[in-house]
Amino acid sequence: MASNNQLLREEKVFKDPVHNYIHVQDEVIWSLINTYEFQRLRRIRQLGTSFLTFHGAEHSRFSHSLGVYEITRRIISQFERGSYTDWPKEERIVALCAALLHDLGHGPFSHSIEEAFHMNHEDWTCRIILGNTEVNQVLTQVHHELPAKVASVVSKQYEKAIVVNLVSSPLDADRMDYLLRDAYFTGVEYGTIDMDRIIRMLRPYHNRVVVKESGMHAVEDYLMSRYQMYWQVYFHPVTRSSEIILRQIFRRAKELYEAGHKFRFLIHPLPALFHKDLTVQEYLMLDESLIQTAFSQWVYEEDELLSDLCARFMSRKLYKYVELDPADYEKVDEIRRAFLQAGLNPDYDMEIDFPSDQPYKVFGAGDKINEQILLLDREENLREISEVSDIVRSISGIQRGKVYLYFPENKLASVKGNLPVHIARIFERTDFRS
C-alpha cells in the first residue's frame, strides 16, 4: 500500500527502566502515543489488584504497551539486518502499530470487570481502532486501510499469518515484556530472561516466527520464568482475594441498579456499563480512577453489603482463605447450606477459587499452530520444543492448581459456633498473610 508514514526528523526516546530506552523513529508511532485513547492506558494498572500484594506493582498498561512496541521493533530490526526473505518488509508499520495498540481496549481492573460484565478487551481494542477516535484518525492518515489491518492483527485474522504470529504467540513481545516488567516492578527475582539472546535467535520462516535450535536453553529459561511468575505473582492468593472483592462489588452494584436502587453516587458512564450498552466514547471514560472514586463514594451507600465491600477494597481488608483438600471439594454445597443456616450469605460470604495454568501447552498435529514454539535446526527441520527439551516436556505436563475457599473472617467468627463441627474445622487452617 502507498503509505504516508514518515520517519521523524530525529529519533525520539523514552527512558524506560526495563529496556533502558524506547526508540521511536516513525511519525505514526509518535502520534499514536499522543492520542487520548493511548494516554488513557496510564490510568489502568498492568497487574490489576496485584499492587495490594506486591506494593511495587503500580505500573500501568501504558508502560507495558511501550515495552511491547519496543521489543517488536527490535525483532523486526533484527529480521531486516539479517535480510531474511521470509519477512515481508512492507508489514513493518502494521506490526508495530498492532504491538503498540494490542492492549488499548483493556478496562479498569480488566479481568474482574470483564468477568462481571461479560466484556472482552480484544473486541474493545478493535472497536477503538475502527471507531471515531484519535487513534483511528492517526492510522487513517497513513493509509485508509491501516485501521482495518491493525484490528485484524489484534483479532488474529490478518491474512499475513507471520504478522499475527509475531504479535501473538507463546514467545511474543507481549509475554517477554510483561515477564521482565512485572518482575522489575514487583521486585521478584523470577522474571529474568535473556531477551537479547531470544530476539537474536528468532527467525521468520514460512509464515511463522521460529527459534534457532541453539536458542533452546534461553527459551527453556523463559518458560520456567513464566511458570514461576504465574504461581508466585499472578495467582497469589492475596491478589485473588482482592479480585473476589472486586467482582462482588461489581455484581452487587449491578444487582442494586437492576433492582432500581437509588445510588447516592452514580457517575457517567456507570449506568451504561450496567446496561451493557457502552459507546466507544463511554467505554474510554472508564478507568481505574473512576472506579476507585465510585468505590470510595459507595462506602456511604445505604446498602450494607455494597458499603462493606467497598470499604474492604479501599482499606485492603480482604477476605481470608483456606486451601481445600481434595476431600473437601465435594463438601462445597454442604458448606453453602451450613453458611445459610448460620445466617451468612453464601453468595457473598464465600467464594471458591481455582487458578490454573499450563506454562506451555503441547498440541497435536491438527491443533493451533500459533500456540507452539518451533525450533529450527541446521538442516532446516522444525521441531516443536517439547520434543527436543527435557525440561519443557517435564513441565508442560504439570497440571497444577490449588482450590481455595475465601471468606470474610469477622462474619465467620461471629457465627462459627453455629456451624457443624466438621465444617468449622475447615476454617482452622487459615493461612492468611493479611
Add this chain to the structure above:
Amino acid sequence: MASNNQLLREEKVFKDPVHNYIHVQDEVIWSLINTYEFQRLRRIRQLGTSFLTFHGAEHSRFSHSLGVYEITRRIISQFERGSYTDWPKEERIVALCAALLHDLGHGPFSHSIEEAFHMNHEDWTCRIILGNTEVNQVLTQVHHELPAKVASVVSKQYEKAIVVNLVSSPLDADRMDYLLRDAYFTGVEYGTIDMDRIIRMLRPYHNRVVVKESGMHAVEDYLMSRYQMYWQVYFHPVTRSSEIILRQIFRRAKELYEAGHKFRFLIHPLPALFHKDLTVQEYLMLDESLIQTAFSQWVYEEDELLSDLCARFMSRKLYKYVELDPADYEKVDEIRRAFLQAGLNPDYDMEIDFPSDQPYKVFGAGDKINEQILLLDREENLREISEVSDIVRSISGIQRGKVYLYFPENKLASVKGNLPVHIARIFERTDFRS
C-alpha cells in the same frame, strides 16, 4: 513510658524492589500499615506528575513510606548493635512510627494542590495523627502519649532532638529512600548511592546523628546523586509544564466556584476544598483517583478554559516552553501586555517558572544545625562536611536555575502575527520535547 507495643509472633515482610525486603517486627507498625489512612497513600503518587515525563514513575507514597520506615529500622538496629550510649533506646517506637507516617498528610498532586489552596502536608500529617482516625487509635493503644510524640517529631518539635534529627536531616531515611526509589522507577542512573555504607557510618552523638569521617566519600556521592536527580528528574521542564496545567485547573475551578458557577460535576469533598474548611475525614477522601475523575468529567464543563485545561491534562497535551535569557527577564511585563493586546489571557496563557535548589546548604555558626551534615573524626572532633570535602564545598556554592516561559502553543500560533517582532522572536527558540 510503659508501652503496650508487642513484637509480632513472627516477623512479616513486604517484597520491595528497592530494599529487597521490608521487615516488620512490631505489632504497632503492622497495624499502622493496615489503617485506612495509610492505605490511602497508595492512591497518591510519590512524584506527582513526573509520570508524564518518565512513564515508569507511577510509584506511590505508600511504597516510599514503607521504604523510609525500613531504612530507619536499619539505622536504629545498627545503633543498637553498636550499643552506642548516645542513642536513647526507648525512643525506637516513636522514631519508627514517625518515619512510617511522615508523609501521611500528603494530598493528591501534593505540591500543586498545596500551592493552589495554601495547605501544608506536614500540618495535615499531624492533624491525622492526632484526629479521630484509625492511625490515632493504633498509636493510642500502645501508649496514650504516643500520638502526640509522633506528631511532634513530624513537626520537628520533639524534645529528644536526636529523634527529630534521625527522621529529618540532610542525610535522613526519607532522602535516601526517595533517591534510590525514584531512580529505580524512572530508570535513570543517577540515584545509585551506597546506602549500606552510609548507614554503617552513622553514629548517634550528643543529640545528633553524625557521620564517621571515613564515610565522607559515600556522602559526597549521595550529595552528587541528589544534585543530578533534582536537575534531571524533579525539575524536568516537561514535569513543570504539567504542574502548571494542574495549578491552573485548581485556580480556575476555584474561581468558577467562587463566582457561583454551576458545576455539572462537583463531587464531595471538592466544595469543602474550595472553601478551605476540610475536616480530617474529608481531607482523607482526597486522592489522585478523585482528582483525575473530576478532571475527566470537567472536560464536559461549559467553561471553555477549564474544559481545555482538563482535556490537556488527561491527554498530556502540555504547554510548550522557551528558556528565557537573563536579558529577557525584565521583558516579562512587556510580554504580558503584548499577550493581552493580541487577545490572549496572560493569567492562563503564560507562566514563568524558576526552579531552584541547592543540593546542600552550608550555614553559619548560628544557623539551623539540623540542616548540616557533620563528620566525626577519630579524635571525636565534629566538622561540617564542606570544611573537609572539596567536592561538597564546590557544589554547595552552585546557585543554579533556568527561567522558563510556558505557553499553549496552538493559542500562541493563532496570534503570533499580532505580537511585536522582538517578542515573537522569543518564542522561536521553542525546545519542547512534547
Add this chain to the structure above:
Amino acid sequence: MASNNQLLREEKVFKDPVHNYIHVQDEVIWSLINTYEFQRLRRIRQLGTSFLTFHGAEHSRFSHSLGVYEITRRIISQFERGSYTDWPKEERIVALCAALLHDLGHGPFSHSIEEAFHMNHEDWTCRIILGNTEVNQVLTQVHHELPAKVASVVSKQYEKAIVVNLVSSPLDADRMDYLLRDAYFTGVEYGTIDMDRIIRMLRPYHNRVVVKESGMHAVEDYLMSRYQMYWQVYFHPVTRSSEIILRQIFRRAKELYEAGHKFRFLIHPLPALFHKDLTVQEYLMLDESLIQTAFSQWVYEEDELLSDLCARFMSRKLYKYVELDPADYEKVDEIRRAFLQAGLNPDYDMEIDFPSDQPYKVFGAGDKINEQILLLDREENLREISEVSDIVRSISGIQRGKVYLYFPENKLASVKGNLPVHIARIFERTDFRS
C-alpha cells in the same frame, strides 16, 4: 570449649559485588583470611577454564570462599535472632571457620589436576588445616581442638550433624554463593535466586537444617537455576574442550617425566607432583600462575605433542567437537582404529566426553539424608521436597547428557581422505564455536 576467640574492636568489611558487603566480626576469621594459605586462593580461579568460554569468569576461589563464609554468617545470625533451640550456639565459630576454609585445598585447575593425578581437594583441605600452616596456628590459638573440629566438618564426620549439614547439603551456603557469583561474573541471567528469602526460611530442626514449607517456591527456583547453570555454564562444550587439553598436558608431561625426559623447564614442586609425594608446603606452592608459567615455557619443549598442547592452551586454539548420536556410541572403538590407521594418535587426537548431572537427586528412605531438601510444615511434619513440588519431581527425573567427541581439527583435516566414509561423515556435523 573455652575459646580464645574475640570480637574485633570494630567490624571489618569487604566490598563484594555479589553480597554488597562481607562482614567480619571475629578476630579468628580476620586472621584466617590473612594467612598465606588463604591468600593463595586468589591465584586459583573459581571456575577453572570457564574464562575461555565466558571471559568475565576470572574470579577466584578467594572471592567465593568469602561469599560462603558470609552466607553462613547470615544463616547463623538468623538462627540466633530466632532463638531456635535446635541450633547449638557454641558451634558458631566451628561452622564459620569450616565455611571459610572449605575450599582451601583446591589445586590449580582443580578438576583436571585431580583427575590427572588422582588427588582430592577435600583431603588436602584437611591436611592444610591440620598441618604446619598459618591456618593451623590461627585455629589452635583459639582452641587446641579447633583444627580437628573444622577438619572433621569438612570431611563430613563431625559429631554435630547439623553443622555438617549447614556447610554441606543440597541447599548450602557453598551452592548459593557459587550460583549467584558465577552468574554475576559470567554475565548469564540464570543464577538469580532469592537468597534472602531462602535464608529466612531455613530452620534448625532435629540435627538438620530444613526449610519452612512457605519457602518451597524459592527453593524450586534455586533448583531450576542450578539446572540451567550446569547446562549453560559448567558443562559448556568449549569449557570441556579446554579441560581436555589441560588433562592431556598433565598426562603427557607425566608420561615424559616417567620416561626420563629432560625438561628444559621443570620448576619446583612439579617433580613432586609427578611423583605424587607432595608435602603440604609443596602443594601450597601449586597455583594457576605456576601452571600457566610452566605451560608457557613448555611450548619450547622438544616433545612435539606437549609443545602443541601447551601452545593450544595459551592461545586458546581448542579442540573442535561433534555431538555423537546414540547410534554412534558403539562406533567409538571403530573410530579409534580408523584414527590409528590414518596416522593419528587416538590417545591424544580424540576424546569422548559425557557430562552429566542431576540437579537434585531423590533418595530412598535408607539413603544419605544429607542430600535431601526437607520441608517443614505448620504441623511440624517433614517432607522431602519432591513429594510436595510438582516442578522438582519433574526435573529430578531428568537424566540428561550429550556425548561429544573432541578432536584437533587441523590434524583431522590432513588425514580426512584416509578415513572410511561413514567415519568421516561423523565429523561433518562440527559445531564448534571456536
Add this chain to the structure above:
Amino acid sequence: MASNNQLLREEKVFKDPVHNYIHVQDEVIWSLINTYEFQRLRRIRQLGTSFLTFHGAEHSRFSHSLGVYEITRRIISQFERGSYTDWPKEERIVALCAALLHDLGHGPFSHSIEEAFHMNHEDWTCRIILGNTEVNQVLTQVHHELPAKVASVVSKQYEKAIVVNLVSSPLDADRMDYLLRDAYFTGVEYGTIDMDRIIRMLRPYHNRVVVKESGMHAVEDYLMSRYQMYWQVYFHPVTRSSEIILRQIFRRAKELYEAGHKFRFLIHPLPALFHKDLTVQEYLMLDESLIQTAFSQWVYEEDELLSDLCARFMSRKLYKYVELDPADYEKVDEIRRAFLQAGLNPDYDMEIDFPSDQPYKVFGAGDKINEQILLLDREENLREISEVSDIVRSISGIQRGKVYLYFPENKLASVKGNLPVHIARIFERTDFRS
C-alpha cells in the same frame, strides 16, 4: 584502500556482564581476538594490584579490550545510522582495530613495571602491531598498510584526527568501558553512567567527536563518576601500598642482577627484562603468571630483602601508612636520616606517595584540543563543557591529593624507641586497613 576485510557469515557474540553481548561482525576482528598476542591479555589484570583491596577486581585487560571495541562499534554504528557526512566511513575498520588493540602492549602489573624499567606500553603496542606477530599477519591480510594505520592511531599520529579523537579523548570508549567495568567488578556504586545516552549524543563534527548540548548532564554524571572512581578505587591507599611493594621487588631484583647475584630462579625472559633489551617475542612472554611465579620462588632467595618483599606480596602483608600533614612534608629528609640512624633502610623501609588527578582539565585556546569535551548547540556553536556546566567548572578546579608515608610496621616497631620523639609521633596516626 581496497580492503580484504569480510563480514563473518554469521555474527558472533561474547557474553559480557557489562555490555550484555559483544557483537563481532568482521572477520578481521574475530581473527585478531584469536591471536596469541591478544589472548595473552587474559593473563594481565585490568587493575593491577587493586584485587588486593577489592577482591572482585580480578578482571583482565582481555575483557576490557573487548568492551572498548564494543563501545566503539556502537558509536560508529550510530554515526552510520545518522548518515553524518563528517564521519569518514572508510575508517571503520581502522578505528575498530585500534580500539580492540589499544592495550595490547601492557605488561604485567603495568604501571609498576613501567616505572621500574622505564618502559611504555603504548610503544610496545605499536611494536607488537608492526612486528613479526600474529596480529600483524591478520592486519596485513586485510591491507598491507593496515598495521601502520592502526599503530599510528594508537600513537595519536594518524592523519584522520577524528579517528584518533574517537579512540582517545576525555570521553572515549576506553574510559567509558573502564568506569563501568571496574565499578562492576569491584562492586562499588560509583561507576554508573548512562552510556547509551552519551553514545546517542555523540556527533562527528569537523574532524572531532563532540557532544550534543542536550547530553551535557549525562557527561557531567560521567565526570563525577570518574572523579569518585579515582579517589575511591584507583588511588586507594591499600592498592598504592601493594604497588610500592611491587616496585621495590622489581628494583631490588634488578640491583641484585646488576650486582651479579646468582638467582636460584631466573626464568626466561627476566634477564632480558633486567637488561632492557627485550625482543617483541620476549616481551610477549611476560605476563602476571610469570611474575607471580618468580615472586613465589624468590621467597626462597638468599637475599633477605628480596625474600621478605616477595613473601609480603604473596601473602598480602603490605606496608602500613600514615597521612602526612602539610607540616610534615619538609620533615621527609629528617625522617630518612632518623630511619638510617635507627638501623632501618630508608631506600626500602619508607616510601612517600602522592597520587593526584584532575577529573577533567580545562585548557587555554592554544592547548591540546584532544583533551577537551566540546558541546555542540542547536546553532552549531561549539563550547568547551566547563563554560556551560556549573558542576564541571566547580570540580575541574579541584586540586586534590593526600601525601602518605608507607612503611613496614614490624620493622618500625622494633626500632621505634630509637627514633626522636617528634618523628615517632608521626607514626601513631596509623590508619591501616590491613
